[in-house]
Amino acid sequence: MADPRELYQQVILEHNKKPRNFGKIHSCTHQAEGHNPLCGDQLYLTLIVQEGIIEDIQFEGRGCAIDVSSASLMTTAVKGKTVQDALKLIQAFRALVRGEWNPAAHGDLGKLVVFQGVKNLPVRVKCAVLPWATLQSALDGSPIASTE
Amino acid sequence: MTYSVSDIRKDFPLLDRPFHEKPLYYLDSAVSGQMPSSVSERMRQYEMYEHTNVHRGVSTLSQQATDHFEKARDTVARFLKASSSKEIIWTRGTTEAINLVAQTWGRQNIQAGDTICLTEMEHHANIVPWQMLSQSVGAHLAVIPVSDRGELRLDELSKVLSPKTKVLALTHVSNVLGTINPIKKIITEAKKQIPSLMVLVDGAQAVAHLPVDVQDLGADFYTFSGHKLSGPTGIGVLYGRKALLDAMPPWHGGGNMILSVTWDRTTYIEAPGKFEAGTPPIAAAIGLGEAIEYLSKFNPQDVHAHEQHLLRRASEGLKKIPGLRILGESSDKVSVISFVVDGVHPHDLGTLLDHEGIVIRAGHHCAQPLMDRFQVPATTRASIAYYNNESDVDALIQATQKSVEMFHG
Known part of the structure; x- marks a missing residue:
């Protein structure tokens, strides 16, 4: 089995300690809450989407380092992007943690490749995916996402 | 030794x-105690050379399987210091045992406005069955709080209990904090205040660590799971005082629990059979008996x-x-x-x-x-x-x- 220490790289530890875009947008246009019932992780996403562009995004909640850093990096990755690009990124990220990511097909993932190691820890895939599943729900207009 | x-x-x-x-x-x-080889070997012996159904017909093989199965029940009765093996009911585990009590004794005795008293350190298995019951009959839950040190706030006990309290269901040992609750003292005090109170003790985390004497504790019901005691999964125990078991309605209906069945009505056998509809997990019960024998060496x-x-x-x-x-x-x-x-x-x-x-x-x-x-x-x-x-x-x-x-x- 791969050493999980390879997953817990500096970028993940650092985003866990100092999450970006942590908070709540009161005048949001889109929102969703995500739950991982198995471990009790909870996440609240609020967004401002105008003319198909994610102008702002913030998250609140509690979870493990993988969940929190994934949410933090996700917000930095999708802020300023079009909804269409964000939806593509969600698919690419899901492929990454399943070990099916192919840059030619899914596009570049930038810093998000640090989550590649999650594929070796099947029980932790849900932690990494929760923020992305919640974003998908928010953009689809469904208020609750669950990893179960 | x-x-x-x-x-x-x-x-x-x-x-x-x-x-x-x-x-x-x-x-x-x-989470689950490891099983010594002697337990898995005993179960394998049963499955390979002794397997059939229990309480069935006149075959010698079935009689022998029944003897092994009932001997395991006797072992559990001695282990818990019950007054009789008839007070020992096989269940799938602690969770099923508590649901059994909530759905039989509970439905018979708890009415709208009554209170079920739990503690803040209960496992979901000793919360959810009572919550389901209270929501369906219109009863309430009351909770004994836990101190910062992780002990029950017994100074609150007399305030949490009320004349409307019908049940006190509490754990012997906390699965999170490890705290051993002073069960005998709690039962004595609670029953002094409410003599008709029924007390159920969840022993899932206690049996692997402490000697248990259900009569000395004064428990009406006591439950545990086999796999926490170095036995197999899929088998557990409900101990109930005979008088309570006799007055309770059955839970699951089916074979093995009846005296006679006609289209007009069915009559039931006495406990424990009354609560054991269908074919039980025979190898698991025998395995649990063996696990208790193994532990009794120490x-x-x-x-x-x-x-x-x-x-x-x-x-x-x-x-x-x-x-x-x-x-x-x-x-x-x-x-x-x-x-x-x-x-x-x-x-x-x-x-x-x-x-x-x-x-x-x-x-x-x-x-x-x-x-x-x-x-x-x-x-x-x-x-x-x-x-x-x-x-x-x-x-x-x-x-x-x-x-x-x-x-x-």
Whole structure:
């Protein structure tokens, strides 16, 4: 089995300690809450989407380092992007943690490749995916996402 | 027999297997106790040479299987110091046992406006069945709070109980905090206040660590699961006082529990059969009997001294790690240690410890109201059994230290 220490790289530890875009947008246009019932992780996403562009995004909640850093990096990755690009990124990220990511097909993932190691820890895939599943729900207009 | 952990460990092949190419350190016996070879061998013997159904017809084979099955019930009755084997009902586990009581005794005796008293340290198995019942009949739940040290606030007991309280359902030992509740004292005080009170004790986490005497405790019902006691999964026990069992309606209907069936009506046999519809898990019951026989070889004082030594060693070692806090500091606790570390989520720590070969539980331990009480989402829990040794505990301390340093580094 791969050493999980390879997953817990500096970028993940650092985003866990100092999450970006942590908070709540009161005048949001889109929102969703995500739950991982198995471990009790909870996440609240609020967004401002105008003319198909994610102008702002913030998250609140509690979870493990993988969940929190994934949410933090996700917000930095999708802020300023079009909804269409964000939806593509969600698919690419899901492929990454399943070990099916192919840059030619899914596009570049930038810093998000640090989550590649999650594929070796099947029980932790849900932690990494929760923020992305919640974003998908928010953009689809469904208020609750669950990893179960 | 002298207490030799190295000899005991020879009875558990799992403890000697590699795990992620490292030794395996099993510190998760509160989740499930390991089963000695003699138990699996006894079950295999049954399945290979003795297997049939019980309580069926005149065949000698069925009679012999019934004898083995009922002998296991006698063993459980002696183990709990019940006054008769007729007070021992086989269930799938503690959860099913509590549901049985809630759905039979509870539905018969609890009405709108009544109160069911629980404690803040209950496992979901001793919360949800009562919540379901209270919601369906219009009863209320009342909760005995837990102190910062992780002990029941018994100074609140008389206030939480009221003339409307029909049930007190509480755990003997907390699966998270390790606290041993003073059950006998609580039952005495509670029944002094409300003589008609029914008390159910969840013994799932107690039986592997403490001698239990249900009559001395004064419990009306006492439950436990076989797999927490080095027995197999799928089998558990409900002890109930005979007078209560006799007055209760059956739960599941079917074969094995009837006196006679006509299209007009069915009459039932006495307990325990009345509560055992269908074919029971025969091999598992025989296996549980064997597990109790295995454990009875040890002197309970030796087991206690050994587990408490390892508990102290683990607690002292873990406490030295910066930012680490142990939940549950009762002076009267079993060898279970729950802890949290500032800035390190239990699931991350769990993943890192797992890779070092250390099997622990990270999570809410099916005790979410208790997590809320301590304002933590989850804890990391190591649980120590009679077959653990100092290497297990030292490996836990070192790997925790190393993981925390990585997070804080």
